[in-house]
Amino acid sequence: MSHRCRWPGCARIVGDDLWGCKAHWRLLPSDLRAWIGRAYRQGMDSDTHPNASYRRAHRAALGWIGEHR
Numbered sequence: 428m429s430h431r432c433r434w435p436g437c438a439r440i441v442g443d444d445l446w447g448c449k450a451h452w453r454l455l456p457s458d459l460r461a462w463i464g465r466a467y468r469q470g471m472d473s474d475t476h477p478n479a480s481y482r483r484a485h486r487a488a489l490g491w492i493g494e495h496r
């Protein structure tokens with residue numbers, strides 16, 4: 428199972444256990460990575476429907492990306 432990197436505009440394919448490709452994952456601040464990592468493990472057990480805490484963490488990441496790239 429795999430999906431596209433969740434960084435907007437990135438087309439790299441990554442495994443389901445990852446949020447995005449290594450290059451983009453490393454760009455996120457460590458507190459966001461910790462948040463996403465935690466929410467991801469809890470939220471991705473139903474494969475295609477991430478739970479609310481994962482969606483919140485992902486929205487926070489998108490907000491950070493919008494401000495910093």
Ligand SMILES: [Zn+2]
Nearest residue numbers: 432437448451
């Ligand atoms: Zn990427």
